[in-house]
Amino acid sequence: MDMAFTHVSVWTLLAFVLTWTVFYFTNRKNKGTKLAETVVEERKDGATDVIIVGAGVGGSALAYALAKDGRRVHVIERDMREPERMMGEYMQPGGRLMLSKLGLEDCLEGIDAQIATGMTLYKDGKETNASYPVENNNFLYEPSARSFYNGRFVQRLRQKASSLPNVRLEEGTVKSLIEDKGVIKGVTYKNSAGEETTALAPLTVVCDGCYSNLRRSLNDNNAEVRSYQVGYIIKNCQLEEPDKVNLIMSKPSFTMLYHVGSTDVRCVFELFPDNVPSISKGDMATFVRNTIAPQVPSKLRKILLKGIDEGANIKAVPTKSMSATLSEKKGVFVLGDAFNMRHPAIASGMMVVLSDVLILRGLLQPLRNLGDANKVSEVIKSFYDIRKPMSATVNTLGNAFSQVLTASTDEAKEAMRQGCYDYLSSGGFRTSGMLALLGGMNPRPISLIYHLCAITLFSIGHLLSPFPSPTGIWHSLRLFGLSMQMLVPHLKAEGVTQMLFPVNAASYRKSYMAATAL
Known part of the structure; x- marks a missing residue:
């Protein structure tokens, strides 16, 4: 009797479980079908995705x-x-x-x-050309910019x-x-x-x-507002090298001139929050004439002043990070x-x-x-x-480059500024490598770290030349600390793995920069 009852109970339980399972999955399938039909129906009715x-x-x-x-x-x-x-x-x-x-x-x-093939960099009366690498760059596209x-x-x-x-x-x-x-x-x-x-x-x-x-x-x-970009357009003129961005390492920071049209040139320079003259009162125009213009090479100065003389509309916008x-x-x-x-x-x-x-x-x-x-x-x-290989490279480079371009009376900071100019002037792999990073042709954080370290060594060499001195050694140590201050916050913000693990960059290039995806 007990054995028969047990058998009946077990088979009843199994039948219940089987019935419930069939019902559950059938119902789930029907719900999925109805959901898919609902999505299709919504699209037919013009609903927004x-x-x-x-x-x-x-x-x-x-x-x-x-x-x-x-x-x-x-x-x-x-x-x-x-x-x-x-x-x-x-x-x-x-x-x-x-x-x-x-x-x-x-x-x-x-x-x-306008086609742009690179930049001309000016510092202390000297100039150098740095172009986007054309050969052996592993970049499967025309290596030129547009302005x-x-x-x-x-x-x-x-x-x-x-x-x-x-x-x-x-x-x-x-x-x-x-x-x-x-x-x-x-x-x-x-x-x-x-x-x-x-x-x-x-x-x-x-x-x-x-x-x-x-x-x-x-x-x-x-x-975070770090500085202000001040600029204006100069009409009806042309630079001697219209395919180059002219970057002047001026004071307090950089000045740029580049074409935004066949006969229109943009002038832009950077000022810091504690030193922004009034535009409405005419103080900014006076600042350009008396402070910016004398630092600009003579072949560019006439164009820069032309805009001021013609009453160009000057704008100042905050740079944010x-x-x-x-x-x-x-x-x-x-x-x-x-x-x-x-x-x-x-x-x-x-x-x-x-x-x-x-x-x-x-x-x-x-x-x-x-x-x-x-x-x-x-x-x-x-x-x-x-997104890290591209974004981390660009974010770190933007922060570092802006700091290097800022003039300073600090000997260590000025040595870094000079080291950057010397590095970009040296040609070969150094120049082409930096321009490939600037141009987004090589989004590899590890390559950027390599070049930042190399610029640091160039800068230290400037401080220790021709012979090491106690002062030079001290400033070299401070300069090394400055370079770490440029890099370490980004390692923390972007992620050490994303910055230092080369597989991520290789995967990004394969997925988003390969010729097969064109």
Whole structure:
């Protein structure tokens, strides 16, 4: 009796478990089918896949890239007029490569963009030419840069993105993000008619620049103002070497002149917060005449003063630095200057954001449903590591180069400045290696560390020449400490593994810089 009851109980239990299992997996399959059908149905109804806040270089490029993959994209831009910016006027060779991989290379056409093959560096009456390496550089693209009016380039990108039927480009001011239990569902914004409305999508990308009003609600990192870039345009003139950026190691910091059009030249110089003359009162124009102009080589001085004499519109904008951090909130991503900034002296901001767009697009392509916040979060975390070879190289180089270009009465700092000039003047592997790093042609943090160490040794050699002295040895030790101060914070911020492990850089080059991806 007991044995029969036991058998019946066991078989009843097995039947129940089997029935429940069949029911569970059948129901799960039906739910998955319904979810897929719902996603398809939403797409048929025109629902948005991605909201992008900001239609600058990064926002417009991302909109185009995602739309080419079949996503429905809603871009909300505060001002659709042509921007008037002093930054973002120079596209490094690496940036042009990224632009080509995104199918946007024709946006450099029809805007009077000028070819740039390198720079001419001036210091204490001497000059040297440093060009992007053409031979044996392992860079599978034309190694030249482009300089142009930023606004013209941005408008071409916007036109390219809006030419796709699944991109909606709208003028409006985003007020806030819509959040539900730590997941961003969309945005609240005021449209061009002044009406406050909402836009919903499974993924929101904040790409509204260095003055982002949304960043504070997502990240706790703050932008640090280090200096001011002061500049103006000189009309109807031409430099002797129009294909070179002229970089003068002046005081208190650098001065640059380069073409942004066939007959338009940009003059820009750096000042620090405690020494910014008034533009409105005319003090800045006087400062240019009396302080900047005498330090500029005679062949460039006439052009620099021409702009002042003709009453060029002088602008001053803060240079900001901000390390990249990820938001803990889901369903949202921050990109461009709202995400990561470095000193603009090396003109690589657009190159980094285009690299980021290329990486993000590739990671999102396999995801059928962007509404899976957990999977999207995994993608964003992967993105943060994959971008490191390019971003870490550029961030570290921008910080180091800006510090080296700053004039100082400190003997150790001035020796570093001289060592940098001597290194770039020496030619061969040293010059080509540094220009490859500057141009984004070799995004390898370990290569950058090598060159920074070599410049440090050049600088120490200057201090100890012709014979070592106690003072020279002391300043050499201080100089070594200065070079460590340039490098160590970035090792900490970017990650020691990402900076020193060469496999990461090799993987980046194979995935995003190989000819097969063109």
